[in-house]
Amino acid sequence: MKSYVFPGNIEEEILQINNGQIPYMRTAAFSALVKESEQMMLQLINCKKGKVIFYTASGTGAMEAVVTNFVTLKKKAFIISGGSFGHRWKSLCDYYACPNEIFEVPFARDIDYDKLESAIIESQPDVFLCQHHETSTGQLFNLKKISDICHKYNVSLVVDVISSFLADPLDMDALGIDICITSSQKGLNIAPGLSLIVLAESVQNLPYARKGYYFDFAENLKNLERGQTPYSPATTLFMQLHARLKMDIEKGTDAIVDEVRNKAHYFRSLCKKNGWEVPAEVPSNCITGFFVHKNGDILFNELLKQDIYIMPGGTPHYFRVSHLGVQSKEDLDELAARIKEIENYKLN
């Protein structure tokens, strides 16, 4: 199988982890694994005095946790909506009756940062919710500009970095981000099922709102002091996570991001050769979103017949190819050739 979706193709050594009996988690060994994972995560995202909450839930679970524990403490949220993941912040705030204002960004466009600043002055929000990379379109937002605006107007900054962490440069301390969210099946390139919240020192020890039992920050942080989770963790995923973080620390963030960037640039050169338009104004390294010319309605299923997975984009003839996980230039050559072949199918 060739996977250009999330998490992408994974090395055998990670897949083989705990391919046997499931260990018990209330042990010193498991606590040590959790504590080490926390430290490695903080190092990779550069949040020196941070804390990490681990949830056995996909990324949306962590987004929900931020809303129930943190956003509900605030009077008003301001949301960047550049696609379906931005809209998810809006749905969550509405669901929990958090007052919010939305700043719409057109498909695959960058934010107009001057307009954004004016909107913030007008809106006077307490908390800013955005994505670093809006995965539905491939657009990467400028966190430096966003954080400058947030700091200038004293707005707390929460960033969903789920699909940019380990794909695009990200330095939480340098940017002064209060909360980052990520999950297992994107840059960390392991199975889906874990999500992680990184709390900077600025947002630790707050009287968090208690609007959700399972995701309660205070209860999770209390258990984390001894390297435990309040409820049964997905033990095998934690073991994969620990192994992955160790590999990533050895490689270093810059080298990991360079690798992803090289794959992305290479595939975009193939798109250019084939005349496939890449609409993102500032594309993330994580994915390439592109329009094919013909047979977009059959492309996904025709590739599937060849055991190749790409992501449909929600817009006719628009597809997304992930650059996370194991993929060589030869793989990408092959993928482009197959897409081209299917484009040229003569249909009755």
Ligand SMILES: *Cc1c(COP(=O)(O)O)cnc(C)c1O
């Ligand atoms: C994948 C992703 C999520 C999480 O989605 P789940 O379906 O819960 O895994 C959230 N935000 C972004 C930007 C993502 O790419």
